[in-house]
Amino acid sequence: MSTATQVPAALEMPRDTYLNAGYGVKSWFLTKDHKRIAILYLVSITMFFLFGGLMAVLIRLELLTPAPDLFQSDTYNKLFTMHGITMVFFFLVPSIPATLGNFVLPMMIGARDLAFPKVNLASWYIFMIGACFTFSAYISGGVDTGWTFYTPLSTSYLNTHVVAAALGIMIAGFASIFTGLNFIVTTHRMRAPGMTWFRLPLFVWSMYAVSLVQVLATPVLAITLILVALERGFHIGIFNPQLGGDPVLFQHMFWFYSHPAVYIMILPGFGVISEVIPCFSRKRIFGYSAVAFSSVAIGVFGFLVWAHHMFAAGISTYSALVFSLLSFIIAIPSAIKVFNWTATMYKGSIHFNTPMLYALAFIGLFTIGGLTGLFLACLGIDMHVTATYFVVAHFHYVMVGGMLVAYLAGLHFWWPKMTGRMYPEPPAQLSALITFIGFNITFFPQFVLGYMGMPRRYHTYPPEFQVLNVLSTAGASVLAVGLLLPMFYLLWSLKYGEIAGNNPYRATGLEWQTESPPPMHNFHETPIVTQEAYDYESMNEEEVVIG
Amino acid sequence: MDSHAATVEAGLHHRDPELHNQFDTLEQQKDTAHLGMWVFLITEIMFFGGLFGAYLVYRNLYYPAFVAGSNSISIFWGTLNTAVLICSSLTMAMAVHSAAIGARKLLVGFLSLTLLLGLIFLAVKGKEYYDKWTEHHVPGANFHFDDPERPGEAPVPADVASQTSIYFSLYFAMTGMHALHMIIGVGILLALIWKASRGSFPPHHYTMVENFGLYWHFVDIIWIFLFPLLYLISRTPAMH
Numbered sequence: 076m077s078t079a080t081q082v083p084a085a086l087e088m089p090r091d092t093y094l095n096a097g098y099g100v101k102s103w104f105l106t107k108d109h110k111r112i113a114i115l116y117l118v119s120i121t122m123f124f125l126f127g128g129l130m131a132v133l134i135r136l137e138l139l140t141p142a143p144d145l146f147q148s149d150t151y152n153k154l155f156t157m158h159g160i161t162m163v164f165f166f167l168v169p170s171i172p173a174t175l176g177n178f179v180l181p182m183m184i185g186a187r188d189l190a191f192p193k194v195n196l197a198s199w200y201i202f203m204i205g206a207c208f209t210f211s212a213y214i215s216g217g218v219d220t221g222w223t224f225y226t227p228l229s230t231s232y233l234n235t236h237v238v239a240a241a242l243g244i245m246i247a248g249f250a251s252i253f254t255g256l257n258f259i260v261t262t263h264r265m266r267a268p269g270m271t272w273f274r275l276p277l278f279v280w281s282m283y284a285v286s287l288v289q290v291l292a293t294p295v296l297a298i299t300l301i302l303v304a305l306e307r308g309f310h311i312g313i314f315n316p317q318l319g320g321d322p323v324l325f326q327h328m329f330w331f332y333s334h335p336a337v338y339i340m341i342l343p344g345f346g347v348i349s350e351v352i353p354c355f356s357r358k359r360i361f362g363y364s365a366v367a368f369s370s371v372a373i374g375v376f377g378f379l380v381w382a383h384h385m386f387a388a389g390i391s392t393y394s395a396l397v398f399s400l401l402s403f404i405i406a407i408p409s410a411i412k413v414f415n416w417t418a419t420m421y422k423g424s425i426h427f428n429t430p431m432l433y434a435l436a437f438i439g440l441f442t443i444g445g446l447t448g449l450f451l452a453c454l455g456i457d458m459h460v461t462a463t464y465f466v467v468a469h470f471h472y473v474m475v476g477g478m479l480v481a482y483l484a485g486l487h488f489w490w491p492k493m494t495g496r497m498y499p500e501p502p503a504q505l506s507a508l509i510t511f512i513g514f515n516i517t518f519f520p521q522f523v524l525g526y527m528g529m530p531r532r533y534h535t536y537p538p539e540f541q542v543l544n545v546l547s548t549a550g551a552s553v554l555a556v557g558l559l560l561p562m563f564y565l566l567w568s569l570k571y572g573e574i575a576g577n578n579p580y581r582a583t584g585l586e587w588q589t590e591s592p593p594p595m596h597n598f599h600e601t602p603i604v605t606q607e608a609y610d611y612e613s614m615n616e617e618e619v620v621i622g
Numbered sequence: 623m624d625s626h627a628a629t630v631e632a633g634l635h636h637r638d639p640e641l642h643n644q645f646d647t648l649e650q651q652k653d654t655a656h657l658g659m660w661v662f663l664i665t666e667i668m669f670f671g672g673l674f675g676a677y678l679v680y681r682n683l684y685y686p687a688f689v690a691g692s693n694s695i696s697i698f699w700g701t702l703n704t705a706v707l708i709c710s711s712l713t714m715a716m717a718v719h720s721a722a723i724g725a726r727k728l729l730v731g732f733l734s735l736t737l738l739l740g741l742i743f744l745a746v747k748g749k750e751y752y753d754k755w756t757e758h759h760v761p762g763a764n765f766h767f768d769d770p771e772r773p774g775e776a777p778v779p780a781d782v783a784s785q786t787s788i789y790f791s792l793y794f795a796m797t798g799m800h801a802l803h804m805i806i807g808v809g810i811l812l813a814l815i816w817k818a819s820r821g822s823f824p825p826h827h828y829t830m831v832e833n834f835g836l837y838w839h840f841v842d843i844i845w846i847f848l849f850p851l852l853y854l855i856s857r858t859p860a861m862h
């Protein structure tokens with residue numbers, strides 16, 4: 076196993092960095108520096124991730140035996156609701172864009188900051204206000220609607236704090252809109268001289284596609300949740316069937332956001348993988364423009380498939396047929412990416428650094444997640460497995476196996492840029508391996524359980540399902556170890572990690588040309604771009620390969 | 623290319639105080655702000671789009687109830703408000719023009735006129751809401767739809783009367799969201815008037831006025847759609 080990160084011992088930390096540009100509480104909470112805002116987001120979403128993870132642990136513990144041991148059904152409903160809401164809206168949606176994207180996107184295009192730094196800071200505050208609303212609902216008794224808030228359950232039948240939770244999500248949605256808006260405008264107007272659209276790193280392309288989706292889809296979620304809140308609070312009747320309303324309309328509006336939101340939760344991962352694979356294969360990405368355009372295609376097609384979540388909800392056969400077909404079509408651009416990454420590695424000189432290990436895990440897990448998505452797009456199979464653990468396993472393969480793993484790949488990849496110090500390679504490689512194994516033990520049995528007919532969202536199950544559930548819970552504890560390890564060694568590395576130097580992986584990209592950690596305005600001089608992205612071949616010729 | 627970098631370096635030393643440090647030129651700063659505003663307005667279109675989508679579905683399902691509901695609201699106040707908003711768009715456009723030619727007093731005057739018209743719109747809207755409240759047309763516990771007695775018309779059947787609650791739910795949601803945008807606009811106008819009177823918008827730097835103009839016109843256009851969709855459904859008895 077070879078690594079590309081052996082650095083000469085004489086490196087020193089740069090003198091003026093964004094981290095020592097100011098001290099004290101105010102210099103962080105009133106900062107307009109995109110790098111510091113990224114750190115604010117990073118700390119917040121890590122907290123939320125720990126909370127959501129704790130809920131997952133409790134769920135898996137309850138499912139260890141067929142009988143209800145730990146919780147009553149009401150409590151269990153609250154647990155999976157809080158797990159889903161927290162992980163989707165307060166971790167996955169902001170995960171890569173608001174932290175890694177915020178940190179590296181301006182540097183990647185050679186800008187001193189995002190176009191609207193104040194809006195960027197405001198987005199963090201809005202996000203936290205939204206979180207306060209939603210978490211106040213958790214604390215004052217919980218929510219048990221499921222993360223989807225289906226009507227009329229959410230509007231007429233539950234006595235929990237649905238309004239506060241929904242408004243919190245709506246408010247956090249505006250944070251997501253502002254981030255997307257900032258990225259779109261920044262990519263259009265702030266590129267350094269010579270940074271043409273087809274010299275942009277693919278991470279920027281995927282951020283651009285994500286931003287489009289955030290900006291176009293999130294407002295629809297906002298108005299949908301406002302209507303739910305109005306319906307609960309003032310008893311107006313838009314989704315209430317007793318007043319002639321149509322609960323299925325809620326599902327249409329909800330999934331009009333939430334299917335594209337699936338791409339908000341995976342496209343940024345694609346972007347990270349497209350950076351990591353060429354770097355550790357020491358090769359130009361295969362089919363740059365195909366990868367770039369497939370991001371945009373996914374963003375666009377993502378708006379046309381929402382009703383595949385409603386095949387069992389009584390939509391007409393013809394619209395089900397059309398949505399099924401469209402759902403198959405959207406697999407094409409995702410497959411293009413997987414093939415391009417694989418082709419990039421072919422005959423490359425592959426280095427198994429931690430980010431690369433995560434990237435390889437991503438390709439495997441995302442491919443399984445994506446292919447089982449095609450099963451679900453088949454009307455016949457979907458009828459059989461709707462609302463079973465098959466669906467649960469499918470979207471966890473995409474969101475955890477895909478996005479979370481990609482997030483970890485990116486976090487390790489840019490950690491030296493963010494902190495100036497390397498993470499320790501051996502424990503990091505180990506944690507990547509543990510995560511991969513633990514993840515598969517946790518979720519692969521759930522495919523089988525779902526196919527056998529175990530429904531989701533129940534805290535009891537027939538005894539014949541126990542073996543696979545025990546396996547899944549055991550896997551979850553392995554997975555937890557894999558996910559907790561990075562918190563320890565990354566914190567350790569802040570003080571004791573090796574000094575990274577500007578470009579520890581000898582990667583292309585403007586963010587690697589400036590210091591680690593970067594100075595306050597990213598570059599001492601505005602960079603001028605004369606090369607395509609990922610020109611690793613000429614870089615390899617210039618230098619003798621290390622390691 | 624090198625000359626660009628040189629101007630950047632020079633720019634960093636004696637920069638216009640209005641130029642934020644992430645930008646190289648005022649031109650770039652202005653273009654960026656405009657693009658940002660347009661993207662924001664696109665999100666607003668999607669926001670109202672959700673409501674328009676729901677409207678479309680229910681209007682198709684419950685057309686008679688929509689006709690009955692629409693006929694019960696006052697066409698006089700609705701038309702008046704439409705006229706008020708169109709005038710306010712004119713005064714806003716004049717305000718932007720005044721800023722462009724550097725006429726500070728005119729700018730303050732037109733912004734104040736826009737504010738006044740905005741407040742008139744909200745007052746009229748409040749009156750309309752109050753009327754609906756007294757008529758028990760606000761969905762919720764006290765909802766009760768009486769047929770507004772119209773000569774020569776058969777009374778509205780009971781099921782249609784109860785379905786009007788969906789029409790009114792949408793009426794309040796749509797005009798309420800619109801009014802909320804007006805209220806936010808009025809707040810920003812107050813800030814703009816205060817800043818304009820202190821001379822904060824010289825002819826080379828009035829992007830904020832321009833962008834607010836875009837917002838105000840957008841809110842106006844939303845109303846231009848709301849007015850026929852909510853007030854003008856089959857007003858002529860012979861037509862349905």
Ligand SMILES: [Cu+2]
Pocket residue numbers: 333334337380381383384
């Ligand atoms: Cu979907």
